[in-house]
Amino acid sequence: MLHGVYFPTSDQSGQFSRSRSEPAPIYTNRHLATPLLDLTLLLLRSPIPSIALLISPLSSLPKILTAIIQAFTIAIRARLGVLSVANTSVVWWAKGLGTEAEEEKLIEDDLGIGEVGGVGRLLATCESGPPLEVRVPGLETVRWDRLDDGEENLGNRRGGWEWFKRWGLLRVQEVGP
């Protein structure tokens, strides 16, 4: 789930403005539409093994195996070979930001590279999969975003894993802090 607080600027205040000059911030939250969410709504419990199951010496082997098999079915369903949720930071992906924006612009003008891709988008990132694009300010899920800039994307990037490693247990994750 993503939580967000939207700070409207004074000219967008509309009905939310109070007597102060700044309008009140608006809170919203929304689940991200991932295959994991679909399976959770089907099973009505978490389909991924919890830390408690994997760390407790009292857990039985059949329970652990069932949990791992269920986690793999999500990976198969997702056809990505990974279990992707948004459990790390959100990133604002755009051009012209940050301390090195001017340098970048000079290099790109030199090489004649034009604007590629959208103006700016919010990406919810995950340790075990590609980023998920989310619309602002409503936080609706848009699509998986493999950062395709024409030649290189996350699918064929330098250092990509072999197919058997991508399906290994290393990518089974607890949806953690």
Next chain:
Amino acid sequence: MHDFGCTRTHTIFLNLPLTLSPRNMFQLKPQPLIHFDRSLPSEFIIFPRLHPDRIMRFIDPEPCLIFHTANSWDDYDRQGQVVAINMLGCRFKSAKLVYSAGAVDVPKIERQFGADDTVLLYYYRFDLRTGLISHAFPLSTIPFEFPTIPPAYGMQPSRYVYGCTMASGSFDERLGGAAKVDCLVKLDVLELISRGKRRGQGKWDDAVDTRSAAEIIREGSRHDGGVISIFKCPDGWYAQEPRFVARENGRGEDDGYLLSYGKLA
């Protein structure tokens, strides 16, 4: 690996002994799938970014857990070559937290090592010329987690690191139990690191600043400034991981706001 460190030129991977492997279950003495193996050391794998073939391994014999790194930066010599890597992370000496998080009984050995264990902001300096950890010590005795720095000041020797602490209690309490963050903290890490380095090289168990969170709060109310400043939430309020938001056209590294969700209990 929950987190890793990045400097301008190098990447630091934390190879810590919290193992996750089905092989654990099929050992001669079976262990759970997730197992904190005390026979393994804490290893820091450092390599120049984009050159993973040139790795250097730095070993600290004491096993530990680091979930979040605060900042990492390079040390240069006069010729502009990188000679050492500095890293700040929130370090646990025992795996008590992982068991508490799962509401599973903490095994005896982790309870033993975790008896006086608090998560501390820890400083490491990896000397690339010798291949050894030249300095390793905690900066303060206060429990410290969820570090954040202004994004524009990452990968450089930034002066201030912000994070969460508590007036009393620790982060190892069962989640949903007593681990309630009621303070936000700002540390002048460069000052604390230089004080710590003055003690000498090597590994130190004692923190540079030995005041408790409660003591710092008491002193802070009398005079401003100091290497550690703690903001205690009003009674009944709790905070969580903050983010630093720089002021528009701000002057200085700490000109800005800490943004966090607050909760009234």
